Amino acid sequence: MKTRKIKKQLEMIDKHLANAEEYIARNVNVKSSSQFHLEDWNGKSGHPLWMRDHMIPRTKKARAKVEKALERIIAKEKEI
Secondary structure, three states: HHHHHHHHHHHHHHHHHEEEEEEEEOOOOOOOOOOOOOOHHOOOEEOOHHHHHHHHHHHHHHHHHHHHHHHHHHHHHOOO
């Protein structure tokens, strides 16, 4: 159950990173419709420089943490 949830998280993170890379390639600044710009983390809006310098590195770091958690769960399952 946990591994399925984590794998789903990894898919979403990969999707957001792919959206961000595509968005940066267009080099267009699309304003988010939400007040707090939370949609910017989905990789579909925001300033391209912010995406390149902040969003993508932070998302990759979060992805690494999720991968590490998945590896720990798999290791525990193998022990048992």
